[in-house]
Amino acid sequence: MTTRPDTTLCLHDVQEEQARSSPAVWAVVEDDLRFDYRTAQRRVLQLASVLRSRGVGPGDRVAWLGLNSFRVVELMIAAGRLGAMICPLNWRQTVDELEFVLADLAPTVVVAYPDPTQGDEGVHPRLRAAAEEATWYIVDGSAEGYESVLTAADPDVTPARSDPTAPVLIMYTAAHEGRPNGAMMTHQGLIAAGVVHAVMHGAFDGGQPVFLAALPLYHIATFMGCLSTLLLGGTVVYLPRASPEGISGLLASERCTWAYLTGPIIGQVAEAVEAAGSSxxxxxxxxxxxxxxxxxxxxxxPSPAPWSRYPGAFGQTELTGIVTYTALAVGAEGAAGRPSPWCLVRVVDGEDEDVPQGEPGEIVVRGLTAGAGYWNRDEVNAQRSRGGWWHTGDLGRRESDGSLSFVGPKTRMVKSGKENIYPVEVERCLREHPAIADVAVLGVPDPVWEQSVKAVVVPVAGETLTEDEVVAHCRERIASYKKPRHVVFAADLPRKAGRVDRDELDRLYDGGGYPGVGA
Incomplete structure (x- = not known):
């Protein structure tokens, strides 16, 4: 048998190579901390030692509960060395939502980074109880805190596990069925997607890339910016909590070359830069x-990057971000473009047969960046992965030139400020109110946020209910961005074959602006 080199490549291998190739390059900037790739590698080995001592091994989960930090990435790399996974939690969610995720995740270790500007002195007792079997570390500067434990540990010298197909990152996605699912992403998927992300965003143009991680790391977009910069041996500047002034200050002082900004904050940052007299x-x-x-x-x-000029795409967290790019099909019929080299894409009917060009069907994907399914969802995974293809739950159309158009989610979804909001989740929350007999949620166009949430509420007979009461009920139970901005009361809801008629609901209550291009 012919002997050949080892062809496996995991994220910890990339980190190790950067420590050899770019030892003195700044890897991380955060607040008053600044360290190079040599130090970053030592911290990963020390952290791996800590995690191993707490029983973390193959298939285990490590949770991050808190603001943006370089520690999310070093936890992922250290956990990956042990065959484990990191899950950055959505700190904007309510205690109810986070309690569900922690109980579902069952982490072996939880690292919490409370927001000192918000008076958060610790962790809510219900969240502690939801992961009571876990070892908890707090980023607080104490003798028992994360930094103290890490710096006191000896580097882990045990050979790293090397399975590029193993999941290393979990991100809980918006709730299709009323509860979120944890999408698992693999070493090979993150590396492959990170390379394409770097090319599309022009992260490397001959100089040293410096990425500002300002928006939340529990979203795949900002996370991919950090990963792409790591792959290129660049510098990532972390901003724990985003503000226009904080972003503008770091863009100038750290001479950042790129960042991911979206929605109203784009204009707010421009105003802050102008007010500060910066360039x-x-x-x-x-x-x-x-x-x-x-x-x-x-x-x-001006950025010469492909994404700057042609920003259309199709993707989802379950597929490690973007699958198809408009920049790969400039001038094509389909606004979603064509796939990256790492993916195969089909458009199929209910029997998983390809539909003719021009006909809508479900987008299914396989390839290097296809994830490992959902954590702890065997039945859902079997259904979504049937035939070896990931069934996205999104509708698309193959145009006559072979390019792809995104039609929209099979399940109605609201897109507000780049946050995905599924009506069924908001409806589930509202149905818990004793004075609500029935409810339907829709998206309405919003000049600032793309869409906002509207709830059509049928009160229980004889009960009185105000718009403020409806909104307050949601604010206490789900993330604030999911709460209705508009509430209307009705005697009943439009139905067809026993189900809410979503199209008629949109017609009656001015719904629209949903993601996609329409069927």
């Missing part, structure tokens, strides 16, 4: 920023 000569400004606020035209250097 951003190193920043590569995407065309979308200039379109959102013309002041960006004079704040940086």
């Amino acid at each position: 951003l000569p190193d920043f590569r400004t995407p065309e979308a920023y200039v379109s959102a606020d013309p002041r960006w035209a004079s704040l940086g250097t």
